[in-house]
Amino acid sequence: MSNPVSYLITNVYNGTSFYCQDGESVIDAALREQRIYPYGCRNGSCGACKTMLLSGEIDYGIYAEHALTENERQRGQVLLCQARPLSDIEIDVRELRSGKDIRIRMMPCRVIRLDPVAQDVVLMSLALPKGQDFNYLPGQYIDIVLKDGQRRSFSVANLPDEASEKGLELHVRRVPDGRFTPRIFDGLRLRDLLRFEGPFGTYFFKSDSGSKLLMIAGGTGFAPIKALIKQALNEHPEIRIHLFWGARNEQDLYMNDWIRNLQKTHSGLDYTPVLSEEWPDHWQGETGFVHEAACLHYDSFAEFDVYASGPPIMIESVRSSLLERGMNPDQFYFDSFEFAPQST
Ligand SMILES: Cc1cc2nc3c(=O)[nH]c(=O)nc-3n(C[C@H](O)[C@H](O)[C@H](O)COP(=O)(O)OP(=O)(O)OC[C@H]3O[C@@H](n4cnc5c(N)ncnc54)[C@H](O)[C@@H]3O)c2cc1C
Numbered sequence: 001m002s003n004p005v006s007y008l009i010t011n012v013y014n015g016t017s018f019y020c021q022d023g024e025s026v027i028d029a030a031l032r033e034q035r036i037y038p039y040g041c042r043n044g045s046c047g048a049c050k051t052m053l054l055s056g057e058i059d060y061g062i063y064a065e066h067a068l069t070e071n072e073r074q075r076g077q078v079l080l081c082q083a084r085p086l087s088d089i090e091i092d093v094r095e096l097r098s099g100k101d102i103r104i105r106m107m108p109c110r111v112i113r114l115d116p117v118a119q120d121v122v123l124m125s126l127a128l129p130k131g132q133d134f135n136y137l138p139g140q141y142i143d144i145v146l147k148d149g150q151r152r153s154f155s156v157a158n159l160p161d162e163a164s165e166k167g168l169e170l171h172v173r174r175v176p177d178g179r180f181t182p183r184i185f186d187g188l189r190l191r192d193l194l195r196f197e198g199p200f201g202t203y204f205f206k207s208d209s210g211s212k213l214l215m216i217a218g219g220t221g222f223a224p225i226k227a228l229i230k231q232a233l234n235e236h237p238e239i240r241i242h243l244f245w246g247a248r249n250e251q252d253l254y255m256n257d258w259i260r261n262l263q264k265t266h267s268g269l270d271y272t273p274v275l276s277e278e279w280p281d282h283w284q285g286e287t288g289f290v291h292e293a294a295c296l297h298y299d300s301f302a303e304f305d306v307y308a309s310g311p312p313i314m315i316e317s318v319r320s321s322l323l324e325r326g327m328n329p330d331q332f333y334f335d336s337f338e339f340a341p342q343s344t
């Protein structure tokens with residue numbers, strides 16, 4: 001019997017190497033080896049896993065043009081979530097903190113909370129099987145696995161110790177005519193069973209107590225930001241954070257009170273809500289797009305660690321406008337809520 005083919009991946013950044021099986025993506029092989037390289041959507045849409053290929057042959061896979069342009073590909077860049085080696089390869093990628101304590105698992109879970117908090121947003125909590133712990137880093141996401149094997153990603157909005165008591169908190173926006181989210185609003189009941197795999201993603205806290213944080217959320221992009229803020233304030237109560245939360249209308253700022261309460265005990269937390277479509281006469285906050293509001297407040301973003309999550313168009317607008325004002329690209333962390341690729 002012949003041995004299955006595998007290829008050696010060498011990361012010249014830190015001189016480490018591991019094997020990738022035939023047909024496996026580099027990110028999947030790295031995760032299996034508990035090596036954490038930057039990545040987000042895992043479907044070739046967000047560009048978070050873009051890396052230099054220094055030598056060797058790969059199958060580039062299927063990806064969106066905006067995630068890897070032809071020009072970038074010509075310059076030797078690849079998307080590691082799609083790249084499948086066809087020979088031994090060398091890459092140059094900054095490895096993040098060890099994920100040794102984070103194990104990706106497939107788990108059943110039970111729906112224990114379904115709270116409509118805005119016209120098309122529901123807060124859903126998922127209880128884990130008794131006696132099983134599920135470890136993750138605040139800011140990471142899980143994939144709910146549908147009956148036909150398709151997946152939908154949702155960010156976890158609470159901290160691991162809260163989740164072990166009250167379940168994993170997810171903030172779900174209804175996508176009209178979507179395959180999965182309308183079911184949550186119209187069909188799903190308390191105590192129903194679901195299956196998920198996770199945790200995934202490298203959108204976790206990377207700053208220290210002296211950092212100045214700018215956090216930008218669009219709609220339910222607030223979910224991972226909520227977990228990141230809680231972690232940041234737990235670990236560094238004096239840290240300075242300016243949160244901008246963009247939504248279409250006032251109702252969509254479904255956790256306004258939660259933020260205002262947190263501000264009472266943390267004077268370093270600034271909050272600017274931003275409404276883009278409608279606002280009441282009494283509205284005191286900003287209006288327009290959330291990245292524009294951030295630019296009204298700051299001439300330069302050079303000093304900030306920037307965390308942004310929400311729809312892809314918002315992430316791109318934040319990236320380009322803040323880069324123009326001095327944001328350090330190495331201090332820009334984002335989770336782009338890309339659509340699943342094979343939606344039908
Ligand atoms: C890393 C990551 C984290 C995510 N976290 C969250 C989260 O915390 N909360 C959350 O609500 N969503 C989140 N998403 C998005 C989520 O995974 C689904 O894509 C979304 O809920 C749609 O699922 P669906 O099956 O209802 O729609 P689909 O069947 O996938 O979509 C049907 C069609 O609707 C359109 N569409 C899909 N999504 C949108 C959209 N957002 N806006 C406009 N048009 C759309 C597309 O054309 C798509 O083909 C995340 C995505 C990623 C990649």
Ligand code: FES
Pocket residue numbers: 039040041042043044045046047048049050067079080081082
């Ligand atoms: S494009 Fe690879 S993780 Fe999003």
